[in-house]
Amino acid sequence: MRIIDLPKILDPRGNLTFLQNNAQIPFEIKRTYWIYDVPGGEERGSHALKSTEEIIIALSGSFDVTIHDGKKEHCISLNRSYKGIYVPPMHWRKINNFSTNSVALVIASTFFDNNDYLRDFDEFISQTKV
Numbered sequence: 001m002r003i004i005d006l007p008k009i010l011d012p013r014g015n016l017t018f019l020q021n022n023a024q025i026p027f028e029i030k031r032t033y034w035i036y037d038v039p040g041g042e043e044r045g046s047h048a049l050k051s052t053e054e055i056i057i058a059l060s061g062s063f064d065v066t067i068h069d070g071k072k073e074h075c076i077s078l079n080r081s082y083k084g085i086y087v088p089p090m091h092w093r094k095i096n097n098f099s100t101n102s103v104a105l106v107i108a109s110t111f112f113d114n115n116d117y118l119r120d121f122d123e124f125i126s127q128t129k130v
Contacts, residue, residue, distance in 0.1 A: 001067050001074060001087060004055060008082040017082045019055075019107070026086065027053045027109035034059070035095070035104040043096040044104070048118040049089055053109040056095070057084040061102025068092040070128025078104075092124050 006024050009016040019025055035044050056065055062079035069091050076085050077097075084107075087093055095104060110116065118124045 001069065001085065001091060003076070004084040004086050006057070006082045006084060015082075019084075025055060025107060029107055029109070030111050031108040033106050033108075035106070036102070038063075038098040038102070040098075042098070043094055045094040046092075046119070046121075048092045048124045049087075049110075050116050050118065051089050051110060052116055053089060054087045054093075055084045055107045056087065056093075057081060057105045057107070059103040059105045061099035062097075063095050063099065063102050063104060064097040066094050066096070068124075070125060090124075090128060092118075092121060 004024060006017045006019055009018075021028055038044060056078065058078035059081050062077060064075055064077050065085055065087075066073060066075045067085070067087060068074075078085060079099075098104075118127065
């Protein structure tokens with residue numbers, strides 16, 4: 001897990017941020033999706049991915065990303081569209097504390113595969129000890 005600083009082009013007409021394969025993104029992008037209109041108090045994620053790498057960016061608003069590596073838990077607040085968090089495989093993640101009108105962009109290294117998901121925290125912990 002690490003914070004990724006994305007390029008920020010300042011312009012009086014409005015700022016611009018971009019990302020590219022093999023530059024800011026440490027993997028080939030296979031899938032993107034975004035999370036939005038999350039009702040107050042709800043949580044997204046609460047799973048680990050066996051082989052997928054992800055980057056999570058707050059395109060709008062703010063939210064917290066809690067990541068557990070099997071030993072330690074870290075909570076990062078994302079609230080800038082030029083900062084992302086890299087989540088390697090086999091890290092439990094949950095996203096919560098969404099502000100009104102927030103949008104979370106997720107960039108993934110694999111196509112969707114339901115078999116890549118670990119949705120039980122105890123199973124995740126047992127697999128990280130192997």
